[in-house]
Amino acid sequence: MRENTFLGRTLAVIRDFNQEERQYLFNHTRKLKTALEEQNREVIDRYRIDDSDFGIYEVFLEDSTRTKESFKNAAQFHRIKLNGLDVVHSSINKKESYADTFNTLTGYQNRIFVVRSKLEGVCRWLEDNGREFARRNGLPVAPSFINAGDGKHEHPTQELLDEFSFLEQLNWDYSQLHIALVGDLFHGRTVHSKVNGLQLFDSVSVDLIAPPELAMPEHYITRMQENGFRVRVFDSIEAYLREGSTAPIWYFTRPQLERMGDDILKRQDELRSKIVFQREYLDRITSDTKFYHPLPRHKEHPTIPTFLDDTELNGWENQSINGKLIRIVLLSLIAGKIGSDFTLAKPLAQETFDDESFLEEVEIDQTAPVKQYAEGVNPISDGIVIDHICRGDTEREIREHMARIISVLKIYGKGGEWVTTSHMTEDSIKGIIFRPGFPGFDAKQMKQLAAITPGSTLNIIQNRRVVKKLRLHTPPRIYNFDTISCRNEACISHPSNGESIPAEFYRIAGDIFVCKYCEKPHTFKEIWK
Numbered sequence: 341m342r343e344n345t346f347l348g349r350t351l352a353v354i355r356d357f358n359q360e361e362r363q364y365l366f367n368h369t370r371k372l373k374t375a376l377e378e379q380n381r382e383v384i385d386r387y388r389i390d391d392s393d394f395g396i397y398e399v400f401l402e403d404s405t406r407t408k409e410s411f412k413n414a415a416q417f418h419r420i421k422l423n424g425l426d427v428v429h430s431s432i433n434k435k436e437s438y439a440d441t442f443n444t445l446t447g448y449q450n451r452i453f454v455v456r457s458k459l460e461g462v463c464r465w466l467e468d469n470g471r472e473f474a475r476r477n478g479l480p481v482a483p484s485f486i487n488a489g490d491g492k493h494e495h496p497t498q499e500l501l502d503e504f505s506f507l508e509q510l511n512w513d514y515s516q517l518h519i520a521l522v523g524d525l526f527h528g529r530t531v532h533s534k535v536n537g538l539q540l541f542d543s544v545s546v547d548l549i550a551p552p553e554l555a556m557p558e559h560y561i562t563r564m565q566e567n568g569f570r571v572r573v574f575d576s577i578e579a580y581l582r583e584g585s586t587a588p589i590w591y592f593t594r595p596q597l598e599r600m601g602d603d604i605l606k607r608q609d610e611l612r613s614k615i616v617f618q619r620e621y622l623d624r625i626t627s628d629t630k631f632y633h634p635l636p637r638h639k640e641h642p643t644i645p646t647f648l649d650d651t652e653l654n655g656w657e658n659q660s661i662n663g664k665l666i667r668i669v670l671l672s673l674i675a676g677k678i679g680s681d682f683t684l685a686k687p688l689a690q691e692t693f694d695d696e697s698f699l700e701e702v703e704i705d706q707t708a709p710v711k712q713y714a715e716g717v718n719p720i721s722d723g724i725v726i727d728h729i730c731r732g733d734t735e736r737e738i739r740e741h742m743a744r745i746i747s748v749l750k751i752y753g754k755g756g757e758w759v760t761t762s763h764m765t766e767d768s769i770k771g772i773i774f775r776p777g778f779p780g781f782d783a784k785q786m787k788q789l790a791a792i793t794p795g796s797t798l799n800i801i802q803n804r805r806v807v808k809k810l811r812l813h814t815p816p817r818i819y820n821f822d823t824i825s826c827r828n829e830a831c832i833s834h835p836s837n838g839e840s841i842p843a844e845f846y847r848i849a850g851d852i853f854v855c856k857y858c859e860k861p862h863t864f865k866e867i868w869k
């Protein structure tokens with residue numbers, strides 16, 4: 341039998357399922373939806389896992405109706421073993437780690453976990469941790485983790501059902517999407533999942549409608565633009581309607597009061613007035629428009645008022661109904677019940693990390709006049725010089741960063757630090773660290789040096805001559821150092837959460853890195869504690 345690529349998969353972020361895989365999931369969801377409408381038993385049964393030993397666990401550390409109950413109803417459809425952790429009375433309240441809690445439940449023959457938490461990146465971590473637990477204990481399949489919403493980060497299963505619902509409206513045309521995202525774009529994880537999720541469509545226009553206090557974070561806007569989306573920004577529905585050309589798909593979200601600080605909470609009425617749809621706007625939108633909402637709506641202050649329920653604008657009820665269907669099919673795939681006929685039309689480019697590429701040896705011309713680095717008035721006879729540090733930054737930034745380099749690499753002792761004019765670019769300055777008598781670095785320290793001061797050079801000096809010169813480049817991945825840490829306090833790996841998870845970063849562009857877990861961007865300087 342062919343290997344089923346869906347079997348045992350984790351869905352931590354929407355990109356974990358690529359475009360073709362999602363299309364495959366949607367095609368099956370369409371088939372199941374039709375079969376359920378027609379009560380075609382034979383087709384319906386093809387999707388059922390139908391195994392009372394197959395365990396699925398819901399672990400919801402934040403409130404939920406739709407996500408939790410649709411997974412529960414999906415599990416009942418499958419006739420599998422369904423449990424929900426009684427979080428309030430669990431040992432999580434005795435400061436047990438996520439790792440220990442989930443390992444325990446995995447050991448009771450549970451294969452899929454549906455997890456909602458305020459901690460971001462939790463499923464990515466649990467996936468790694470679960471793989472190790474399965475290996476240690478000889479489990480045939482490592483557990484899968486489905487992210488049911490992690491803080492402000494992502495909500496990939498909501499994204500799946502949203503995309504499915506949009507495609508129904510678009511009559512399965514993937515060629516273009518024009519969508520307005522309205523409401524709390526700052527805290528809303530369902531709209532954050534759209535930043536990569538909407539790449540499903542060939543051409544994408546996104547109109548962002550939110551007052552500045554609830555605006556989409558800048559790094560998400562940048563990512564959307566990098567993904568090729570056309571992005572427009574408006575601070576209210578009024579301003580959007582004045583612009584003309586409105587989208588046929590409006591995606592509303594709720595102001596997430598529980599995640600707001602007191603200052604914003606005090607102004608909630610004023611902020612809400614910018615993102616609530618008013619009766620008088622009705623004749624200013626096109627007749628093919630549909631409204632969507634991940635729900636819940638606030639019963640007193642809904643962004644989509646209830647007078648719209650019985651109108652053609654109502655796309656949110658069908659969207660909510662789709663939630664259970666999408667989740668049924670997702671479980672069928674991860675359990676390996678369907679999916680073995682799936683093959684990728686376009687093979688995926690494998691991400692490889694050349695861990696050695698950060699060091700480049702610069703040839704030294706032994707016949708050239710001897711370049712001497714001086715320590716005060718005396719030439720250095722033996723030791724190291726780190727040159728070209730933070731070239732182009734301000735003096736203060738350079739000095740701060742040199743202090744960071746010294747403390748991270750623990751290169752204390754004799755020597756000094758200077759800020760001086762860069763010969764390479766006359767109008768900029770750079771930092772230099774001198775350490776006479778310093779023996780040099782081992783491989784791990786070299787990588788650390790490259791990661792903390794990319795763009796600099798390391799000179800090894802013996803008998804007053806530079807005997808080795810290395811140019812340091814940013815490594816593609818920074819990990820395995822206890823001196824690095826994610827800056828996002830909501831990240832599962834942040835030290836304040838006490839989960840003892842080693843930080844890890846990937847370079848996405850230039851000197852920008854993202855945390856492996858919460859995906860928050862960091863400059864290389866911010867990574868170091």
Ligand code: NCD
Pocket residue numbers: 406407489495498529530593594596634635636
């Ligand atoms: C959303 C969530 O929890 O992220 N709801 C949902 O899952 N359907 C949106 C919200 O809470 O506003």
